[in-house]
Amino acid sequence: MGMTITEKILREHTELKELHSGMLINARVDVALGNDITAPFAIEEFRKAGGTAVFDRDRVILVPDHFTPNKDIQSAAQCKVLRDFVNEQNLTHSFEGGTVGIEHALLPEQGLVLPGDLVIGADSHTCTYGALGAYATGVGSTDLAAVMLTGEAWFKVPESMKIVLHGSLRRWVSGKDLILYIIGRIGVDGARYRAMEFTGDTIARLGMADRFTMANMVIEAGAKNGIFIPDAVTEAYVRERARRKWRFYDSDPDAVYASILDVDVSRIEPQVAFPPLPSNTRGISEVGEIRIDQVVIGSCTNGRIEDLRIAAGLLKGREAAPHVRLIIIPATPGVYRAALQEGLLEIFLNAKAVISPPTCGPCLGGYMGILADGERAVATTNRNFIGRMGHPGSEVYLASPAVAAASAILGRIAGPDSL
Amino acid sequence: MKFRGKVWKFGDNIDTDAIIPARHLTTTDPAELARHCMEDIDPEFARKVGAGDIIVAGENFGCGSSREHAPIAIKAAGISCVIARSFARIFYRNAFNMGLPIFESAELWDRVAGGQHIEADGGGGKIIIVGSEAQPLSIEPIPPFMQELIRHGGLMRHIAQKKQQSQGRK
Numbered sequence: 001m002g003m004t005i006t007e008k009i010l011r012e013h014t015e016l017k018e019l020h021s022g023m024l025i026n027a028r029v030d031v032a033l034g035n036d037i038t039a040p041f042a043i044e045e046f047r048k049a050g051g052t053a054v055f056d057r058d059r060v061i062l063v064p065d066h067f068t069p070n071k072d073i074q075s076a077a078q079c080k081v082l083r084d085f086v087n088e089q090n091l092t093h094s095f096e097g098g099t100v101g102i103e104h105a106l107l108p109e110q111g112l113v114l115p116g117d118l119v120i121g122a123d124s125h126t127c128t129y130g131a132l133g134a135y136a137t138g139v140g141s142t143d144l145a146a147v148m149l150t151g152e153a154w155f156k157v158p159e160s161m162k163i164v165l166h167g168s169l170r171r172w173v174s175g176k177d178l179i180l181y182i183i184g185r186i187g188v189d190g191a192r193y194r195a196m197e198f199t200g201d202t203i204a205r206l207g208m209a210d211r212f213t214m215a216n217m218v219i220e221a222g223a224k225n226g227i228f229i230p231d232a233v234t235e236a237y238v239r240e241r242a243r244r245k246w247r248f249y250d251s252d253p254d255a256v257y258a259s260i261l262d263v264d265v266s267r268i269e270p271q272v273a274f275p276p277l278p279s280n281t282r283g284i285s286e287v288g289e290i291r292i293d294q295v296v297i298g299s300c301t302n303g304r305i306e307d308l309r310i311a312a313g314l315l316k317g318r319e320a321a322p323h324v325r326l327i328i329i330p331a332t333p334g335v336y337r338a339a340l341q342e343g344l345l346e347i348f349l350n351a352k353a354v355i356s357p358p359t360c361g362p363c364l365g366g367y368m369g370i371l372a373d374g375e376r377a378v379a380t381t382n383r384n385f386i387g388r389m390g391h392p393g394s395e396v397y398l399a400s401p402a403v404a405a406a407s408a409i410l411g412r413i414a415g416p417d418s419l
Numbered sequence: 420m421k422f423r424g425k426v427w428k429f430g431d432n433i434d435t436d437a438i439i440p441a442r443h444l445t446t447t448d449p450a451e452l453a454r455h456c457m458e459d460i461d462p463e464f465a466r467k468v469g470a471g472d473i474i475v476a477g478e479n480f481g482c483g484s485s486r487e488h489a490p491i492a493i494k495a496a497g498i499s500c501v502i503a504r505s506f507a508r509i510f511y512r513n514a515f516n517m518g519l520p521i522f523e524s525a526e527l528w529d530r531v532a533g534g535q536h537i538e539a540d541g542g543g544g545k546i547i548i549v550g551s552e553a554q555p556l557s558i559e560p561i562p563p564f565m566q567e568l569i570r571h572g573g574l575m576r577h578i579a580q581k582k583q584q585s586q587g588r589k
Contacts, residue, residue, distance in 0.1 A: 048576075048579060067445065071445075072445065139485060140509060143512065189479040189482065192479065193508050222479060224508055365440065365441045383434075385436040386459050387440050388436050
């Protein structure tokens with residue numbers, strides 16, 4: 001019987017010869033990560049279990065990205081727990097101050113996660129690395145603690161669902177629009193426990209940034225992991241970054257899928273997910289007149305240089321509407337530097353934007369752009385749950401960088417064609 | 420392993436930001452997290468809920484973030500177990516790892532009202548609605564090793580206990 005890419009990667013990390021969906025397996029982990037919210041718990045549990053040294057100091061990566069630069073005394077204390085542990089364990093990869101970036105943008109950029117890897121992270125958006133053809137899934141802090149101790153984790157091998165994307169993208173339609181559309185089709189639990197495997201002729205024309213965005217949001221459909229079959233685009237991205245070997249896997253033609261969803265992308269227009277669920281999507285032409293107070297362009301979903309280029313292309317020579325606070329957050333120091341060198345930051349400043357250092361900040365209602373009761377934001381982030389970006393009476397509309405930039409300029413939710 | 424308590428009913432897709440808003444994630448103190456449990460849906464929940472009470476919810480309970488603060492907040496608020504139509508994957512794993520028992524039941528949500536009392540028998544695999552003549556609802560029983568894990572207070576405490584036991588035997 002044929003195997004999916006997900007099954008093959010998992011098998012390669014066990015001693016098993018045969019492996020199929022539904023099996024419980026114990027697997028070797030290549031990279032384990034945590035952040036300033038989840039690592040302190042994991043560190044506490046690690047110590048309680050008698051842990052003194054992590055299984056491999058090259059492979060445990062802790063990034064203080066959520067509430068940094070430290071937003072208050074309590075978060076400073078959390079970051080200190082993480083930092084002290086990184087120093088005590090002498091972890092190879094350590095991030096502080098101006099080297100901190102949003103973990104799921106930072107790790108691929110730095111070549112720290114690679115195709116064929118098995119990655120677990122105490123953060124639900126760990127699934128982002130599936131864009132590289134890696135198996136990556138989010139877990140809780142306790143599971144991270146166990147991996148830090150042993151280098152292994154147990155998994156139930158997920159069934160896969162195949163998402164076949166074919167056709168050409170319309171202008172302004174990006175990976176963000178595709179994944180929002182798919183979540184809208186299948187619902188926030190439409191892929192619960194499953195692997196979402198993206199294939200079809202459209203994929204070859206999607207750059208890595210679009211693929212990261214799509215894999216990033218599979219958790220919003222309840223998926224265990226999202227995955228792309230690596231190709232020449234992956235190869236070009238990885239070759240200039242990797243400092244260790246990687247391996248490409250593919251799905252067999254006779255691999256078994258729980259379901260297949262066929263999507264003609266040429267029919268998709270830019271999408272907006274209305275509160276309070278990412279599945280609550282509408283095409284931009286069906287949005288109506290919705291006045292907004294804030295726009296956030298950034299996050300692990302859409303804070304890459306490609307995203308900022310799209311935003312800058314629209315904001316060039318224009319300004320955010322007077323009643324709109326436009327907040328732009330390059331996801332990593334590398335993205336920040338590129339934006340500086342390419343002149344994007346000047347475009348943003350001229351457009352009356354606030355430029356934030358890399359941080360998860362407002363995406364999860366941490367800081368750097370919290371909404372008051374009744375306020376509305378368009379955000380390139382990944383969740384629009386009640387109270388996600390601030391007051392429970394505020395609203396978040398999820399969209400692509402293009403729609404976010406156009407909305408900032410017009411002061412209402414709108415696509416670039418309205419400019 | 421039996422849990423008896425008053426029912427607090429919630430709908431579908433109760434996400435981790437609803438269970439514990441991210442603005443409170445600057446602490447890992449269970450008592451502090453419990454004070455804010457469910458506050459964006461029901462600001463009074465933490466004050467009203469009693470020790471041993473039970474959450475009954477719809478589909479996909481615990482969707483969203485991987486934060487273990489969510490099952491911790493629920494457990495520390497006094498909730499003895501959560502019974503939902505279905506659970507989001509990461510929450511499911513985290514709940515057991517934190518020692519919070521959870522059960523899937525396709526039927527219970529339609530059969531019970533908030534404020535009623537129920538008894539969930541995790542070992543026996545059934546739920547009784549207290550004061551009702553109806554047949555007990557069956558649920559997938561929690562296997563003995565998972566019951567032990569819950570009794571020990573979660574995965575890491577369970578591992579520590581097992582380690583102590585095996586050292587004691589030597």
